[in-house]
Amino acid sequence: AQSVTQPDIHITVSEGASLELRCNYSYGATPYLFWYVQSPGQGLQLLLKYFSGDTLVQGIKGFEAEFKRSQSSFNLRKPSVHWSDAAEYFCAVGPSYGGSQGNLIFGKGTKLSVKP
């Protein structure tokens, strides 16, 4: 079955520290992979996406993610966290072709808190 696992429900980091949010997926075919961010009371904003090619992808707000096929992982990283990065982060996976491209599956999210 297709699934996305975000092992960490809540992470707290100090401002200026590095960040890595974990995402593991189970998918039968070559997937498209996404990271979204949701600030409190807001909708979801796309941070970055991976389709193919270079396994290290750059996104907005200084985020990057690395696709590792052998580990079925797509972890999100940021070298130096800012207080404004406090939010909930969602990893998502979807099919790379076909009519079911609309069937995007989300993980349960990781809430990031930032200490001053």
Add this chain to the structure above:
Amino acid sequence: EAQVTQNPRYLITVTGKKLTVTCSQNMNHEYMSWYRQDPGLGLRQIYYSMNVEVTDKGDVPEGYKVSRKEKRNFPLILESPSPNQTSLYFCASSLGGDGYTFGSGTRLTVV
């Protein structure tokens, strides 16, 4: 401005009273979708649509209906709402494989 617009933003209703949440996008996207978000459960897909008159069930379709008569609109219908449908609902659209653009959400309370 490219956007997904859903209305209303907040809705309180009583059990069994039919309601519709509207969703409209101005980006000419083929794909549209409805998700519900509940604490600890993340986002779960209710229905999605690949184009006009083409829809498919997501993970939690029970108790919901959708229609896609026009490309830009994708309303979510609750024929007989129940308290377990109290949730935050998001509409989204995409070109397909490009990631969804989300609306601002509709917070529904069924009493």
